[in-house]
Amino acid sequence: xxxxxxxxxxxxxxxxxxxxxxxxxxxxxxxxxxxxxxxxxxxxxxxxxxxxxxxxxxxxxxxxxxxxxxxxxxxxxxxxxxxxxxxxxxxxxxxxxxx
Amino acid sequence: xxxxxxxxxxxxxxxxxxxxxxxxxxxxxxxxxxxxxxxxxxxxxxxxxxxxxxxxxxxxxxxxxxxxxxxxxxxxxxxxxxxxxxxxxxxxxxxxxxxxxxxxxxxxxxxxxxxxxxxxxxxxxxxxxxxxxxxxxxxxxxxxxxxxxxxxxxxxxxxxxxxxxxxxxxxxxxxxxxxxxxxxxxxxxxxxxxxxxxxxxxxxxxxxxxxxxxxxxxxxxxxxxxxxxxxxxxxxxxxxxxxxxxxxxxxxxxxxxxxxxxxxxxxxxxxxxxxxxxxxxxxxxxxxxxxxxxxxxxxxxxxxxxxxxxxxxxxxxxxxxxxxxxxxxxxxxxxxxxxxxxxxxxxxxxxxxxxxxxxxxxxxxxxxxxxxxxxxxxxxxxxxxxxxxxxxxxxxxxxxxxxxxxxxxxxxxxxxxxxxxxxxxxxxxxxxxxxxxxxxxxxxxxxxxxxxxxxxxxxxxxxxxxxxxxxxxxxxxxxxxxxxxxxxxxxxxxxxxxxxxxxxxxxxxxxxxxxxxxxxxxxxxxxxxxxxxxxxxxxxxxxxxxxxxxxxxxxxxxxxxxxxxxxxxxxxxxxxxxxxxxxxxxxxxxxxxxxxxxxxxxxxxxxxxxxxxxxxxxxxxxxxxxxxxxxxxxxxxxxxxxxx
Numbered sequence: 001x002x003x004x005x006x007x008x009x010x011x012x013x014x015x016x017x018x019x020x021x022x023x024x025x026x027x028x029x030x031x032x033x034x035x036x037x038x039x040x041x042x043x044x045x046x047x048x049x050x051x052x053x054x055x056x057x058x059x060x061x062x063x064x065x066x067x068x069x070x071x072x073x074x075x076x077x078x079x080x081x082x083x084x085x086x087x088x089x090x091x092x093x094x095x096x097x098x099x
Numbered sequence: 100x101x102x103x104x105x106x107x108x109x110x111x112x113x114x115x116x117x118x119x120x121x122x123x124x125x126x127x128x129x130x131x132x133x134x135x136x137x138x139x140x141x142x143x144x145x146x147x148x149x150x151x152x153x154x155x156x157x158x159x160x161x162x163x164x165x166x167x168x169x170x171x172x173x174x175x176x177x178x179x180x181x182x183x184x185x186x187x188x189x190x191x192x193x194x195x196x197x198x199x200x201x202x203x204x205x206x207x208x209x210x211x212x213x214x215x216x217x218x219x220x221x222x223x224x225x226x227x228x229x230x231x232x233x234x235x236x237x238x239x240x241x242x243x244x245x246x247x248x249x250x251x252x253x254x255x256x257x258x259x260x261x262x263x264x265x266x267x268x269x270x271x272x273x274x275x276x277x278x279x280x281x282x283x284x285x286x287x288x289x290x291x292x293x294x295x296x297x298x299x300x301x302x303x304x305x306x307x308x309x310x311x312x313x314x315x316x317x318x319x320x321x322x323x324x325x326x327x328x329x330x331x332x333x334x335x336x337x338x339x340x341x342x343x344x345x346x347x348x349x350x351x352x353x354x355x356x357x358x359x360x361x362x363x364x365x366x367x368x369x370x371x372x373x374x375x376x377x378x379x380x381x382x383x384x385x386x387x388x389x390x391x392x393x394x395x396x397x398x399x400x401x402x403x404x405x406x407x408x409x410x411x412x413x414x415x416x417x418x419x420x421x422x423x424x425x426x427x428x429x430x431x432x433x434x435x436x437x438x439x440x441x442x443x444x445x446x447x448x449x450x451x452x453x454x455x456x457x458x459x460x461x462x463x464x465x466x467x468x469x470x471x472x473x474x475x476x477x478x479x480x481x482x483x484x485x486x487x488x489x490x491x492x493x494x495x496x497x498x499x500x501x502x503x504x505x506x507x508x509x510x511x512x513x514x515x516x517x518x519x520x521x522x523x524x525x526x527x528x529x530x531x532x533x534x535x536x537x538x539x540x541x542x543x544x545x546x547x548x549x550x551x552x553x554x555x556x557x558x559x560x561x562x563x564x565x566x567x568x569x570x571x572x573x574x575x576x577x578x579x580x581x582x583x584x585x586x587x588x589x590x591x592x593x594x595x596x597x598x599x600x601x602x603x604x605x606x607x608x609x610x611x612x613x614x615x616x617x618x619x620x621x622x623x624x625x626x627x628x629x630x631x632x633x634x635x636x637x638x639x640x641x642x643x644x645x646x647x648x649x650x651x652x653x654x655x656x657x658x659x660x661x662x663x664x665x666x667x668x669x670x671x672x673x674x675x676x677x678x679x680x681x682x683x684x685x686x687x688x689x690x691x692x693x694x695x696x697x698x699x700x701x702x703x704x705x706x707x708x709x710x711x712x713x714x715x716x717x718x719x720x721x722x723x724x725x726x727x728x729x730x731x732x733x734x735x736x737x738x739x740x741x742x743x
Contacts, residue, residue: 058351
């Protein structure tokens with residue numbers, strides 16, 4: 001966890017409390033090329049593309065409504081609509097939150 | 100010359116009322132099939148309007164035109180290559196921004212297009228007012244406000260479509276402009292593409308290359324690798340300027356444009372009191388209450404379907420068997436008579452007594468739940484559990500269907516995003532005990548061994564599903580995909596659309612399942628007439644008697660079970676000459692027999708569905724695997740149970 005400024009911090013989307021919102025800073029997938037692992041990079045590309053196509057682009061405000069129990073998916077509110085996001089996906093989305 | 104056959108494609112996000120508009124337009128003139136060679140459903144219909152025969156294609160509900168899912172690939176290829184005369188973009192007025200993101204991509208495909216601004220009523224209820232004339236001006240395409248459920252605006256939509264196709268109304272659509280540094284690169288690449296005559300529009304192709312679209316890259320690479328490397332270089336430059344990958348930058352900017360347009364045309368009055376649908380949503384996805392609510396709803400649904408199905412099924416089979424003497428009189432008791440009744444008719448009866456009583460209500464409820472929005476909530480709640488076998492929440496829906504009948508379960512796997520997940524889900528579905536399997540479990544083990552043993556069999560089956568699902572997930576090549584799904588607002592389903600969807604899916608089922616059921620039934624009847632059943636049972640006896648410890652005749656019943664599983668029980672009664680199975684089989688034999696019947700083969704209708712969706716090879720593989728597996732498990736169970 002990186003603390004920047006007074007009370008702004010960068011967290012994973014899954015670390016947000018219910019009802020809290022933040023601005024997406026990055027999606028950690030698909031950028032790690034190197035080691036010639038092209039397949040892996042491709043998958044990351046598709047993964048990130050899919051999130052972005054659903055409106056989760058850097059700079060967007062996203063609100064966590066709640067999460068399903070036992071580490072289930074997250075319900076988030078973004079760009080005027082409601083999405084269900086698997087935890088594995090939400091885990092790689094980084095957001096800037098004011099606390 | 101005036102052309103009198105025209106093609107219109109409907110495109111839009113999921114749950115925007117696209118299927119309601121499709122049904123409004125085409126009525127009962129529909130045809131449901133698959134896109135050639137793909138496990139993606141294709142709905143087509145025709146209508147007549149002002150002297151035209153209009154062919155309407157309902158494209159799958161999607162959010163983008165990337166290559167992530169088969170649906171997206173099929174849609175963009177259809178629009179760009181098949182070139183329909185017009186695309187109607189159906190938009191949910193209550194979620195404008197997300198919908199416009201897709202609209203902008205359609206516009207980039209440079210296809211003649213108009214927009215149906217649908218669900219205006221829901222938008223109004225949410226306090227959203229949209230200036231559709233302004234939207235029309237901003238996008239440069241005609242925008243018709245519609246309320247598909249009540250039919251409002253549908254006529255105007257058709258009228259406008261024809262006007263545009265006839266060229267009476269000229270369209271000058273606006274395209275999303277990206278940042279200068281990107282536009283300049285798009286232009287450079289587009290100029291190169293114009294020279295090579297690619298099937299997609301040059302600007303669109305250029306954007307896709309910058310977005311690192313796999314498919315487009317692959318195709319251009321074949322003929323002009325220099326264009327791809329130029330695009331890659333440009334993409335890296337953009338990445339350096341923005342600090343994000345080029346595809347991220349383009350997607351963000353496209354969303355920015357969509358958002359700007361949405362903000363410009365809509366006026367939102369915040370609502371004071373949370374409406375009913377929000378409260379229902381909160382309750383049905385509640386961390387604790389959501390689960391009992393789901394369990395009770397599903398149990399009620401299953402209970403009513405089985406009760407209804409049971410009655411309807413026995414009523415139907417009484418009706419059909421009432422015809423037997425008449426057939427006997429007409430065709431005589433010779434071989435022809437036996438083949439026609441025992442072969443063809445028995446096959447039809449087998450199909451009809453399953454299809455009508457169980458599948459019709461199943462489909463009806465499925466579409467009802469889907470349309471209302473509850474299915475996506477179930478997927479949300481079950482995501483975690485389904486992940487244990489490498490699938491995500493949506494897979495729970497075909498699995499749930501499988502408990503009724505494996506056939507709609509297999510077809511229902513189309514809701515999964517990738518081919519791999521479809522196959523994996525279908526494999527799991529074929530292991531789920533369907534209504535017929537349940538009848539065997541309850542009728543044999545439940546009645547003669549004890550309810551706790553019947554329950555134990557169920558638990559064993561669920562465990563097997565879990566273990567095999569996990570193994571399949573580990574062995575199948577490819578990566579799992581996670582859940583990402585829109586949960587649209589709850590709404591009252593449109594009954595007429597739900598009924599039509601049920602009706603056309605029933606037709607599809609009959610087309611898939613009936614021919615194989617009838618052929619299978621004829622083959623078995625032939626074997627019976629030729630007195631081959633006894634020898635076959637003897638051939639099988641090393642497996643049935645020695646390995647499984649069952650009576651010889653069970654070999655025959657298991658063959659009949661291929662047609663439909665409950666026949667194993669019915670045949671057992673016929674061949675043993677009693678329905679009091681306790682007299683002729685030991686409890687261990689009954690348990691082993693049921694276990695094998697439960698696992699050994701997806702019935703012939705399910706095999707047909709698998710063939711249809713995944714081809715012969717995979718269907719055969721699943722079938723053979725499950726037969727071997729059932730025999731293996733049955734034998735082990737027999738030895739273990741003998742110890743107890």
